[in-house]
Amino acid sequence: MHSVFLHRNNTRRRGAVLIFTVVTIFVLIGFASLTLDVGALYGVRGELQNAADAAALSGASMLTSDAMVKVRMNSSESFGEVSSTIFARAYDVGFRHTSFGASGTVLASSDVVPGWINLASSTSTINTGGSASQFNAVHVLARRSHASANGPVQFFFASSFGKDEGEVSASATAAYDDRVSGYDTDAGGSPFLPFSIRLTEYNAQVAAGSDIYDYDSSTDNVSSGSDDIPEVNLYPSGVGPGNFGALAINHNGNVPSMRDDIEDGVSPEDWEEEIGTSELTFYDDSGNTTNYSVSGNTGLSATLASSIETLIGDVAAFAVHDQVSGNGSNLVYRIVGVRFGRVMGVRLTGNSKGLWIQPVSYAGSGVIVASSAPSSGGVAGRIFLVR
DSSP: HHHHHHHHEEEEEEEEHHHHHHHHHHHHHHHHHHHHHHHHHHHHHHHHHHHHHHHHHHHHGGGGSSHHHHHHHHSSOOHHHHHHHHHHHHHHHHOOBBOOOOOOOOOOOOGEOOOOOOOOHHHHHHHHSGGGGGEEOOOOEEOOOOOTTOOOOEEESGGTOOOOEEEEEEEEEEEEEEOOOETTSSSSSSSSSEEEEEEEHHHHHHHHOOOEEEEEEEEEEEEOOOOSSOEEEEEEEBTTTBOOSBOSSSSSSOOHHHHHHHHOOOOOOHHHHHHHHHHEBBTTTTTTTTOOOEEEOOOOOGGGGGHHTTTTEEEEEEEEEEEEEEGGGGGEEEEEEEEOOOEEEOOOSSSSSSEEEEEEOOTTTTTOOOTOOOTTSSSBBBEEEEE
16 A cells, blocks of 8 residues: 555656646746847847948938038028938938848838937937027937838747737937047048138138039039039138238149149148148147148149149138238248138139139048037038937
């Protein structure tokens, strides 16, 4: 009897252990399945983050366009063209990114928001109020949800527990940081032309200059006409006796040297020899202004017009100054900043001489931005992911 009792008891124990084991295995499989689906959800979020980052950067690139230059010059200018192109660029890049089987990440118009953020604040959210001329950022939300065209993420295993799908999103904000502190001439950016214009004169011409040239970005063609962006007559300008705004950087202003400076840009080596550095800095780390003394050229030979003509349609850098001293071959400019423009036309003979450039918002290589520098008003900057 005793052995029979023990046998039955062991049988019951083995049965209980078997049931416990089966239940435990089922629970472990369930948790493993949930882990796989949750892991997939996190993976999708990473894919959406990549889409949002790329879309925000692409959309923000429109903040340096000629259309945005018009908006900054005239606060009553319609922001419609800029806004629609921001969305088109963001949508196109977003759709190139897949997420968990989806052919592309679809962005709704409400997912792409241009506006203004305070670059000095790490927690600043995008503000869509105020004048569009102040807009400096684009915020993008990429979603896999019922409310988006992408739909939610379908689970493989969690459906056994009544959970068929999940929602996930990612966001990014890209900004055009125009707090320009300097320009590195050795960074492979736009060539630096050997010209300077007084800062006050430059600002006056930007605000109310003539508009005699038209630039067609689709064909990269410059023609006579109007495109609602005033040109600046960079040379000759009223500087001082015997000098009209040309710079002789590390040479005596002879024609061959000026031709090289115009066609190739002033070399970093010549900047180094002239002012001691090839990296122009106009605001130090404390926000104090700095400047450079640069030699002037007494004139520009009419034969150099053909060299300038090869640059028409191209964007180049040039200097702005606030003071001049001396005269003729001894004239020295106090350079206080850099500006960028598209070369539109040149005439170096007759009574209406000119080297006309069209102001642009430049975000190419060489621009140095720093929190210690003030806003340049969209003159130049760099596009970054800030959120």
